[in-house]
Amino acid sequence: MQVSDIDLRLLRVFAAVVEAGGFGAAETSLNIGTSTISIHISDLEKRVGFRLCDRGRSGFRLTERGRLVYEESKRLFTTLDDFTSTLAGMRDTLAGRLVIGSVDCLVTHPSFPVTRAIRRFNRTENAVEFELVVDSRQELERAVLDGRIHAAIGPFIRNISGLKFQRLFTERHTVYCGLNHPLFGLDAQEQKRHDTPPHSVILRTYHHDFDRSRFGVAKARAVVTSMEAMLVLLRSGEYLGYLPAHYAQLWVDRGELWRVPLPRMDYTSEHMLITRRAARDTELLSTFTSLLIAEATAAPVDHISGI
The missing domain is CATH 3.40.190.10 (Periplasmic binding protein-like II)
Incomplete structure (x- = not known):
């Protein structure tokens, strides 16, 4: 099908429902009622031509095709955000949406650079929306490869074709x-x-x-x-x-x-900045990853962690 503005709106509703785990749970994030959400999902199913999810007394569950639509939707949203960022860069203003992932419980590490990098980034004029994702190393690697997130921080286990690893801290x-x-x-x-x-x-x-x-x-x-x-x-x-x-x-x-x-x-363990090797970095991603590396390098020595 040709993807129109209506389709994009419906796909964003669908993604919000998936991430919330059901229609009722998505009411707050979408700011619309369950009945309206149900209508939107039914409309999307009619447009794609197949069932995306099962819903009822047994709860909310994606169909296999629904799972694929969700994953492709996230890739589409990332591509659109990158396009917005590129256009903004042409106007000398960084804008768009930047999705950064991390494994859990790094916030107490003195070399964890995300907080300081965001602080420095937001001291300059921009119109960027950040999304921070906490997940397992394996899922973060998959998400970067698939283009669902722009970059992630996690422990290095092995080289993976298609991913670029840059050392941040131990x-x-x-x-x-x-x-x-x-x-x-x-x-x-x-x-x-x-x-x-x-x-x-x-x-x-x-x-x-x-x-x-x-x-x-x-x-x-x-x-x-x-x-x-x-x-x-x-x-x-x-x-x-x-x-x-x-x-x-x-x-x-x-x-x-x-x-x-x-x-x-x-x-x-060695913690790395993980990005997609094949992708051409947008100015937004390049700017922020440079800040991450600079902040990790300049962080104080952590005697507890033996760095």
Whole structure:
């Protein structure tokens, strides 16, 4: 079908519904009622010629074609935003929409550059709308490759064809336990003398094999998909698990977490600025990524994280 202004409006409504998880949940962001949203989605389905989602008592669920339409819509919106940015650049004013992604729990890292880069960016005249996305490393890499987001910050695991990686900062990861755990408060010497049974550990789904190998376990007593979830379980005092040193420090200072003295278990990850290699950077993206790199480079040394 030919994409008209009406189609774009309907696609934006559809994207908002998908991201909210249903018609009712999208009312606030769209500022329209459920019945109107339903009419818009029905109109879009008529225009594309197939069903986009199932809705009813069982809840909201995308069809396979609906999922593809959503992903292509996000790419289309990004392309339109880049076009707007290019036109604005011709008028010597940066404008458009910039979508930046990051893995979770980096905000406490002293070298995390996003906040400072936005502050510097907004000191100059612009008409830019920022969208910040927090997601897993794998999903962020896919989103940059697909063109759904412009750039992301996350740990470097391997080279991926089509992506460009630029080093920003390192992050130290250490094993922690919570208050009332048998190892809480023990130094290295006391720990060696302390006769305890094998401890329950938490594995990260995105580092499952790595964690199993490090801890020497075949099976976990708990699994998490984010650092915040890891913190919740560690504070129970029932498990051992990895946290970034900068993120854990607040709870260490409060006496709620203990850094287990196991230097051989510590490791450092490299966090990168991820952009799409094939894409020609807009002036907006180029300007902002330059600020990110400059701010990460100029950040103070983080002794906690071992940078």
